[in-house]
Amino acid sequence: xxxxxxxxxxxxxxxxxxxxxxxxxxxxxxxxxxxxxxxxxxxxxxxxxxxxxxxxxxxxxxxxxxxxxxxxxxxxxxxxxxxxxxxxxxxxxxxxxxxxxxxxxxxxxxxxxxxxxxxxxxxxxxxxxxxxxxxxxxxxxxxxxxxxxxxxxxxxxxxxxxxxxxxxxxxxxxxxxxxxxxxxxxxxxxxxxxxxxxxxxxxxxxxxxxxxxxxxxxxxxxxxxxxxxxxxxxxxxxxxxxxxxxxxxxxxxxxxxxxxxxxxxxxx
Numbered sequence: 001x002x003x004x005x006x007x008x009x010x011x012x013x014x015x016x017x018x019x020x021x022x023x024x025x026x027x028x029x030x031x032x033x034x035x036x037x038x039x040x041x042x043x044x045x046x047x048x049x050x051x052x053x054x055x056x057x058x059x060x061x062x063x064x065x066x067x068x069x070x071x072x073x074x075x076x077x078x079x080x081x082x083x084x085x086x087x088x089x090x091x092x093x094x095x096x097x098x099x100x101x102x103x104x105x106x107x108x109x110x111x112x113x114x115x116x117x118x119x120x121x122x123x124x125x126x127x128x129x130x131x132x133x134x135x136x137x138x139x140x141x142x143x144x145x146x147x148x149x150x151x152x153x154x155x156x157x158x159x160x161x162x163x164x165x166x167x168x169x170x171x172x173x174x175x176x177x178x179x180x181x182x183x184x185x186x187x188x189x190x191x192x193x194x195x196x197x198x199x200x201x202x203x204x205x206x207x208x209x210x211x212x213x214x215x216x217x218x219x220x221x222x223x224x225x226x227x228x229x230x231x232x233x234x235x236x237x238x239x240x241x242x243x244x245x246x247x248x249x250x251x252x253x254x255x256x257x258x259x260x261x262x263x264x265x266x267x268x
Contacts, residue, residue: 001082008047009046021088021090022050025095072181097116115204137186202250203226205238206230
């Protein structure tokens with residue numbers, strides 16, 4: 001799609017005019033959405049999970065070096081515009097900030113942000129864990145080299161409190177990341193114009209998120225005029241543990257926001 005790889009999960013019986021577009025965050029790819037994508041397609045959604053540039057083996061897509069935040073936003077805008085009906089957009093951590101920036105010049109039917117990264121012009125305190133990780137990886141980022149996070153750091157910060165076996169499975173799929181994107185995650189420079197967001201917004205966050213605390217996610221929701229939902233006992237990686245229940249909550253929220261106009265004729 002628009003020159004990017006994507007994984008599609010077609011529904012057994014399509015129910016909705018809009019597709020569901022999933023955008024991953026740092027050090028991951030479309031693979032991270034498998035659990036949620038399966039739940040959503042079982043509910044009747046045509047689901048598309050994209051891979052941002054250079055997620056696949058390097059002989060196919062090249063090194064992540066040089067990939068900028070603006071590159072990703074341009075790609076995402078092209079993908080959003082390729083749908084005949086504006087998609088329902090779900091995006092995670094830095095992918096959430098990309099989605100917000102993309103929607104300043106494109107349109108979605110609804111926007112759901114998962115553990116979102118805040119923009120530079122929202123004055124909110126960074127978590128201690130985020131500051132410590134920035135200190136550790138700052139030199140590598142400043143050298144503008146592809147940045148791979150240590151498995152121990154990824155497990156302790158992104159994947160807590162998931163079970164150990166699940167953490168192992170997820171952490172082993174992480175990829176090297178563009179230093180420009182890593183810098184944007186730890187020391188954001190991107191600003192947003194909140195008045196340009198025209199679609200309904202839901203932000204979901206975990207009470208135990210060590211990187212984007214629930215209070216920060218709530219601040220982002222209030223600043224953008226959206227709704228926030230906190231999930232007790234959940235960390236940054238909301239898309240696995242209790243994933244089916246959260247996915248169903250998101251599904252019901254979309255239906256409430258859009259009503260019958262989102263349904264295909266056979267289900268109206």
